[in-house]
Amino acid sequence: MNVLELKNISKRYGAIQALNNVSLAIAPGEVVGLMGDNGAGKSTLVKVIAGNFAPTSGDILISEQKAEFQKPLDAQKAGIEVVYQDLAICNNLSAASNVFLGREPTRRIGPVKVVDYAFMRSKSAELFARLKSETRPRDLVHKMSGGQRQAVAIARTLLSDAKIVLMDEPTAAISVRQVAEVLNLIRQLSDQGIAVVLISHRMPDVFEVADKVVVLRRGELVADKKAAQSSPEEITGLITGAIEHA
């Protein structure tokens, strides 16, 4: 069973064909490296999956069920979470507050509903433990390393029982050691049966974690193969167009 299936997805912006008949299937727990040059359609594809806008034609199937996303919240409800490149977290808040941002748990004291900090801390500590991250719930995010921030952003996705996590360049702006940390986080997600779509320019990172590599070129899907059966050289060729198709 596939957790996500795209059938002949096309997206047009006026005269520009951003995506052309893209078909793709992702299994639970699978890590997919989505690669392509700037303007190849990676972001458009991610935005279509995340419900930011509807495809011009084609179908999206979530767990074999046809899905229609009118807005990002619909996709979120269907189990699709996005970890944004700039991370969408608030530096002035603690890790726990960020994990629960927008979904704060409350308890009643008389007539007032107050934020349940104790639950927020214990639950996010549990999520960080599941990710095998050393992030502490009380720490402020602005004092954290890039890797720990990623852990916070990823813990957010665990909170909502996501089936698919889309990650936009999670290793772009962080140090080598932290990259290893983030790749570990991705493996943790995969071990828990969550599919990860990793958009990245960094070939070594993709080959380190991805089960499958998908290449887009000018809006068309030119490769969809097991990472083990491919090589960075082949993928580079596919991205630039030196190799027509794989």
Next chain:
Amino acid sequence: MQKKDIGLGILIIVVGAIVYMRNPLFLSPINLGNTANLIGLFGLFAIGQGFVIMTGGIDLSVGSVIALLGVLFVDMVGKFGVPWPLAVAIIIGLGVLIGLAHGILITRFRLQPFVVTLCGLLIYRGIARGYTAESTAGFPFGSSYPQLEWLTIGRSFGIPHSFLAMLIVAAVMWVILHHTVFGRHLCAVGKNEEAARFSGINTRFVTVMAYVICAVLASIAAIYFAMFTKSVQPSSHGNFYELYAIAAAVLGGCSLRGGEGSVIGIVLGAVLLQELQNLVNLLGIPSSLNFAVMGAVILLGVLADQQFAAYRTRKNTERALGLLQKS
């Protein structure tokens, strides 16, 4: 309590001790009572200003709101004989409307808070002066409103009720800021509005509510000031009060970049400002130098805070490096 609040508390005590040594009248019950009254009056609207500043905005219209609503309140109660509870409700209702107008102009029409509230400053002051034709609004001779006066300028055990009102407001706002979902969202919106929006927070609502809170607290303060001064001179009443509020909030640890601040800090900021005013009087400094003293102390305080923070980070780094070298 945050570290900054404790630092501010220490500064208040140190300044107080110095003033007391030079002039023991500082701790006389009369002086403390009068100062507490002023702290209450200025603290009321400084708390509201703090909420707006935490969203990364600013409200420059506070002083004019206090003048306009003060004139209207005095006229309603004194001239038109509106029962005072109704007049209070109307004034607070007007505060809500003013806050909504500011908030909607800022969020829906995407105008800058500085511009919107600067126009508010000019408009409300202008209306107050135009409406009264520059004449002072006051209560009729010999009139008295015992319950209203008890609530606003009365005292219990020597403590002015304006000060108690400010404490109650501060307690409520403390719960709202630090222990409700709205408070969390306020901090998130102030620091990183985009992130807050991606998290599903209604950022427009949060911002509008901050301006409503500010204007409502300003309207309550307007009633207290009107009752305190008993007459409202439309061209000078409340002049520069927005700056007192901003100063108290910034002293209290609110960052003008948004996302940071504490209610306790704002109250302590208001306390320090009034202490400085009092210091000018008690130490026989010409009162024309009032603003200069206040400005200088705030500048020194902020500067010292910055230097101290830098020193602390340096010490921490050194300690961390030391540990690394040992291991």
